[in-house]
Amino acid sequence: MKTMIANASPTKELFMEMFIRDLSLEDSILDLVDNSIDSLIKNKNIDVTDALLPGGNDGTSKAIHPLAVIEINYEPGRFRIRDSCGGISVEDAVNEVFRFGHSDDVVRGQLGVYGIGLKRAIFKIGNEIMIQSRTINDGFNMRIFVPEWAKNPNWTFPLEVTEKAENYETAGTVITIKSFRPEVAARMRVVTFESHLIEMIARTYGLFLNKYVAVAVNGHKVEPKVIRFGCSDLVNVAKEEITEGNVKATIYAGLAARDEDGAWQAAEAGWYVACNGRLVVVADKAQLTGWGTGATPQFVGKYRGFIGIVFFHSRDPLELPWTTTKRGLNQESLIFQRVRTRMAVVGRPVITFLNNMYSSEETERAPQREVAETIKPLDVRTMTGHLPTAFMTKVKPIIDEYVRVQYNAKRVDIERVRKSLHKSDLAASKVGKYTFDYYLKKECPQ
Template sequence: MPDANAHPKKRFFIDMFTRDISLEECILDLLDNSIDGVIRSRGISPADISQSIFSTTRAPRRRRLPTIELTYSQKEITVKDTCGGIDYDYAMEEAFNFGHSPESTSGHLGVYGIGLKRALFKMGNYFSIRSQTTENGFTCELDVRKWVKDDSSLDDWKVPLERISGTSSAQAGTEITVTRLHDEVKMRLQDGLLETALGREISVTYAFLLEKYVRVLVNGEVIRPYDIPLAVARAGKVQYEELSPAKGVKARLYASIAATDDRGRWPVDRAGWYVACNGRIVLDADQSALSGWGVPPMQKFHPKFRQFIGLAFFESDDAHKLPWTTTKRGLNKESAVYLRVRNKMASISEPVLSYLSDLYGATRSDEEPVDKEIGTLIKRVSVGSVTSRRRTDFTPPKRKKSTKTSVQYDVEKEELEKVKKHLRRRLSAGAVGRHTFDYFLEQEGIS
């Protein structure tokens, strides 16, 4: 029987798989790649990373951290790291494959074997890579437009590498430069908002890795790790649960109260669920159905929950088992691991949400709840300091009952105008209500 041709076409590949990814995500993919280098070259396991998150003692500050320097201009994007480099043989066999071969072990952060390639193709038409480990190294240059043209057989799916010698361990690393940037990428890079946005993304995504395992600089500025604003209500305890949703996968869940920011407030955008896979945050301050909001039994997110913080940590030596998506910014809803954990996330949230609901009473969803005495009821803690707690009751403190209630009713605008005119004062509708109410109290002699 003759076989129909089912060969992939380069053009199709490049167009399709770069379509649904943003520039920020591409840059994070490149950083993932570098961080995997650190993990590989220093033999760090996901358990070590968890250990560093959950230990109560502060990790000793390392003097020389591997660094990743990201710089960009209208001409080029460069990522240069001292993270250990990519081995020549690994590059020959794996690094440029689309996907990993079955026998290879994927990285801890680079899971799908697609991020680096996708990022390069997304950003520009020409890239060069130079990487050196302590043993060996390689260089590679690729003119993407030319490469795409040669596409008659699978033999054309090759990327030429040149072997070079190794270097000292302090120098070992990779430098990737992308030039001939695509127009839309140039436009994004021109946008003054990108740098700040990117800085925040990096700070949050690697909140548990920055300044512990690696240092990241964006255009020369060191990115500080984001501090997840976790606090404990003095009246309650952090809700904590540990489970194993699949063989070789560990999940740790926390739910508690948020700490205030520097100005003593709780910005709504910091509240919600934070989800990390092998120490990399894939979902931050999520207030959507993805982390269960509005999916029964959890309520929809409401501004009164801006003091809610949930943390879910997934950890596995086999990164494929973790519930991340290929862009690593979100959770795979169909992942069995995630499905097993989702109801538990809702469950440990419940005491905290009901605590917050009790504090605020019934608040209409369209009004901003006023911060109440909650500020005096919490103390800020680190994730590490709460690990050993078992979940217990989350009893709200007794609060004074408000002596006030609100009176609301609708009136015809015409009538309201009449009253205003009669009073000969420019009053708001609320003030008119107050005034007429006071008038009644006075006239009836019951004030």
Template sequence: MNDMPKKVKVSPTKAFFVRMITRDITLEDSILDLIDNSVDGAWKNEGSRPAGLAENVDLKKYQIEITANETEFSISDNCGGMSLEDAVEYAFSFGRREDDPTDEFSIGVYGIGMKRAVFKLGENISIHSTTNDQNGDRLGFRVPIDVNDWLTIHDGPWDFDLVPDNPEEQTGVRIAVTNLTRSTKVAFGNPAFIQQLARVISRDYALHLNQGLNILVNGKKVTGWEITFKSSDEFEPVRFDFVDEADGQPVSVEIIGGMAEVPPDGLEPDERGRKQDPYGWYIVCNGRIVLAADKTEISGWGDAWPKWHPQYAGFIGLLVFSAKSAADLPLTTTKRSVDRASGVFRRSRPHLGKISQTWIDYTNKRKTMNRAGDEKQEEVKKLENATVPVSVYAVQPKAAMILPKFSREVRGEKQANIAYSVPVSKARALARGLGNQNLSYREIGLQSFEYAFEDLAGDD
């Protein structure tokens, strides 16, 4: 009995590990992870401050260049580079240790993005960094990874080699991957993939691009999506901020919402299913848009307030979180959604609800006006067309959205009063079906009337 082994083996195989970490992230999102690292580098160079919607940030001198074709992927930046010590001590380890240094106001948090991305991309990897050493002299090094070689030595060390390399002219990181995986090759050979990648970059890094950051995809400069709100005396976006707390640390929250475009007048059948429009809520964590144009329960549609409906198109809202430590933000590891369990996120949600509801009410009133004859319709049009686009950065603080009220104008129409009784259980079930468990009986009546009207009598 005494010579019975005292341990059972647990360590993962390298192959299992690589398969696991690359499984639940898309190729597109892994490329964004590499961009995040470059952005974090630039941010660190700029002295690491809250990203948010501050106007006084200039990222013009930073450039990130991405090349993606069927034979090669590369990303190179001039954002400061990775120090030799960072490379040796933690940049290549899988996952962050408790005591690893974190860059303030960064988007990197889990210590997995770079490794996951290069494994996802291909088998022959080279990561070069040019940095300044302690004496301020240029220093270059490279970490080459041959994934197949590394995997075949099952019981060998997990560490990668580090070799000296000629420094580049500017400090920065260059990652090159060849021997692309089959699916990566297919994606990069498809012009639609590259186009979509550029589109996502334009949207998700809009705040950085608007601050001057240069990102090129296959030689083409990506322009940032300009976020504007249509404004006038009658239409003004809401904008306020407050400081919340996560783990005793302050998390600043900024909320902006308003009419980005005039709502649609008719709802053509083919418009109903369209998902690619820019409307809905955006959630931003330390400058990076992690959830875009959300129309789902995450930002409250069909959960705490009515389900998204094409009638609400035109509205854009931003919920912007900034924190010194990215771990305090509601980030998921793929940065493609938010962690709904996060306290800061849950506490901010009712604010979104109030704003969404204001917009919903407006679109309802506007619909009534549009149905009340040409004259009323003209009145709506006139007001909406008298607005001018105002940049998100220039929006002034305002506790609530300002929208035309219209109520006086429609009072002229003769009203029908409908009253009926139904079992409470059925009313509640219908409220749930309408997307909000807590709707008042009056609202259930009005909304179900609208629903039936649209289906059976309405053509707009």
């Protein structure tokens, strides 16, 4: 019997076309931001498991000084991202960073998961790529002309070793990309692209911005958009912690902070999920986070005051339930399945409160409204030192002044009263009210 070997080697065409097909330009740029922040984490020995949300006296950790900087600039024909996050060493560049996937013994960063983000991002954006990186020990330059590289059967990128950075402040990486793919060039010409990108960065890296790093897009500084709960002496925020293996999950659920007009915004409501501090799910109101699955009702307008967030942390990012694009969750993940069950339990009292508050869907009932009117915005980072607890409110009980009185009477007797009052068309209920009031006046005078 003759034995042969089937060729299963990948083609570069598969990578360049299929691997990047479902990746948006915005997600490509976020992958490059991840790469910069991961360099910062490695070079500054930051452990996001402990440092992003510590329970200090003020609930937040001290920022690093000076802040690392990430500058994103684009114009027709050129995209550039520059950072001062410490740079990529020549050793890492040769052995790890430009591999398609991680080697078994590599020490991973805490945002880099699969070893594909940087390569996929730069190939998505354009065909002429220049990478310059300097650490305090060495540096390198790399040029990639994608059409030529695609023809070369070798999966390698040549690089030139250069001088090191002068100091920590100048250590970093610059990636310049030209000759855009047609869909990228078209997307960048959209008037709202810049504002949308800024919004995504503000959301995704809200826990990093102005604490570890400052980001600017075309010269516009990105301010963090931090998730805020509503809290007061009358209402708290629920908290539950779950640990499974090397993954720790912390669940928070409560009422959202109200806007300047004292209203809840439905667009901000729902569940948020972060993995190692990076937001991967924003204001979800669908089955992904349990809405409409039985344990939690379908999201409707009266739940616009609900907000919840889950923080997944692990020193090994592969154990976290994020997807390759880091814009969703792997629903097959065992830790996520377990946590989603607890999300329904932790959030249920908040849903009950809102059901009671909007029993008619339109008007707010007074006891719940009084609680909601007392809440003040609370940054989620200030709650990390709190002990786990259930959602609780101090709602004043309704003391109803009225009791419904009903009784039966003979028709002939009702007609006698109508005749006495000279009101032949008086409703039976009015007859009952009249006779009740008459008895109070005559027999029970105050």
